[in-house]
Amino acid sequence: MTDRFIQKPVILDDDHSTGRLKVSLLMTLLNDHPYQKEVAATFNTDEIAGQYIQVDHIDTLFKRIQYINQHFRRFSVNAQSKHITIRESKDPVEDLNNPHPLIFNFEEYAEVDEVKNNLDCYAIYDAKNTYFDTYDMAKYANRLYKSGLGKLAQYNLDYFKDLASDDRKYNRYRSYRLVANNDQLFLRGITSVDRYYEYGVDFTFVVTMLSLHRDMQRNEGNQYAITSAAASESKVEIIVTDKHLKDAGPFGKASSAIIVTTNDLGQGSLNFNKIIRVGGRLHGGVYLFNSNEEANNSKLIISHRTGPKKTLESLVELDTILNDTDDFIKDLLAIKTIKTPDELRARIEYKLTNPRSAFKDIKALRDIFKARIDNEIKAFAKLLDMCDKAEQLDIDYDLKDKLRYIISDIILSKK
Known part of the structure; x- marks a missing residue:
């Protein structure tokens, strides 16, 4: 039996997406939202109502959020x-x-x-x-x-x-x-009655897409794609990736990305976290989080105690989160001189199979990292392919988030 309130993945199919959505249609998601007027004023949506936001799969995710609003x-x-x-x-x-x-x-x-x-x-x-x-x-x-x-x-x-x-x-x-x-x-x-602000999955999606639209207008040539998404009536996770891929040597291609999350009843009302997508095709690959030392400079966390005015003002900081990937690629390339591909694979396997692991009962995940790989430079691509397969597994999204952090910590650690 499927729990109707579980966060479910959104299927992103290029053949069923136009990759664009009119601003006026996007704003219909906030027709009954308490902060609709504040959003409209912040982004001047009355003036740009006829413009199209061009982000791959924006229309697909719009339909999912629209369905949630209609049924929940x-x-x-x-x-x-x-x-x-x-x-x-x-x-x-x-x-x-x-x-x-x-x-x-x-x-x-x-x-x-x-x-x-x-x-x-x-x-x-x-x-x-x-x-x-x-x-x-x-x-x-x-x-x-x-x-x-x-x-x-x-x-x-x-x-x-x-x-x-x-x-x-x-x-x-x-x-x-x-x-x-x-x-x-x-x-x-x-x-609490008066010290808690709930923004919702609809608000999160709308302000994220409007922020990307504003960024593309200010920075000609910027292009974005939604490469992963999951939603329920209380939670949403959206990964938006820069469509300009850069060469990362034996790791394949890399690009900047942000992971946008909201949990109406969790720790953060709105979270924007810079990550890097490495390897795979544009709509696949592995998502890596920055190291702990750099994480504070690549996050925007808005708490449930933050009112709508300050929340919308804070979104200006998104411009600084989607930065160039060159420095990150340099750090990534340095890793191959420190560790071998199979050493990294073995460390990931251990994290997933030790008796206290939250993943110890997920056989499909354990099997992915079971096979040994060569220690040649080209084998880093094989390691990333394993991580890509793990990313595609249909598992609970809280566990998937933990998995990403484990893989990131192991691959990017310089110890």
């Missing part, structure tokens, strides 16, 4: 702890990894400026643990539910609810982030 309606309500009860679901819920999520009932809540009553929703992601952590009982409550002792967990939760009714210290007023899908309502997360 995101909104929030505010409620006090004393008005919330939790119970176990009796009937299974389709297309969830956990078919029996807990049900949150809001006896009274506020949606925008209207006070309403009696709202049920299923808890997904880490919502229930966030709620349990209010009382420092996440591990305890989960153990009780897992052991079939839900009534005991309920007794404890009811006790704290009664406390909240009598003592303001226990009665917290918070924002509950919801999503409606297939006539069902789900609780995605719990945040």
Whole structure:
């Protein structure tokens, strides 16, 4: 069974993409977004509404984000702890990894400026643990539910609810982030009411494409392609690559790229990270992250506490992230004098197969790096081909991100 909320890859097929999208059509993704006017003003979209943004596969990803907006309606309500009860679901819920999520009932809540009553929703992601952590009982409550002792967990939760009714210290007023899908309502997360900004996958895609369009207008000759993408209603990852490839010797071709991510309920609201795409064709290859020493100079991280005005102003820094690849290629070429290709392969294999590895049960990934390779200079291309095959595997995107960091750290380490 496929979880409807899992981040899924977007198939990027050249034969089904025009590689361009009109600005006015792009902006329709923000029709119901709270910061639509701020985005329009920042990028002067009224003046450039008729212009086309030319980025490979922009239209393909637009359709995915449009689908998400049409089928997953995101909104929030505010409620006090004393008005919330939790119970176990009796009937299974389709297309969830956990078919029996807990049900949150809001006896009274506020949606925008209207006070309403009696709202049920299923808890997904880490919502229930966030709620349990209010009382420092996440591990305890989960153990009780897992052991079939839900009534005991309920007794404890009811006790704290009664406390909240009598003592303001226990009665917290918070924002509950919801999503409606297939006539069902789900609780995605719990945040503060006024110190948390959620921008969303639609906002992230729109401002990224508008930023690239602005860059191409200011720097004639710049061309970009979306070479990898994955999305859910709360998360998106977009890798945008410079289409101008440069020679990287035995490593093949290399070009600059940025990886753009958002997690509505995670650590970073918007993240822009400079990476390098090495080897393979334009829409393949291996993505390598800069070393830790250089990483701070090649990242733009916007937290959930950053308001829309400052967030949009910060996007100017994207111009400095998409830099020339020459210095990086010099560092890459120096690696072949330090390590042999099979030494690097063996170190990657060890990282994937050691008993504490998150990848130890993914046989298809282990098999890729199992075969020894020659220690000739040309074998670096073979190593990158292995990494390219690993990149193409259909695995959880959090794991794929860890895999990229492992490969980058091993290949680029000068120790």
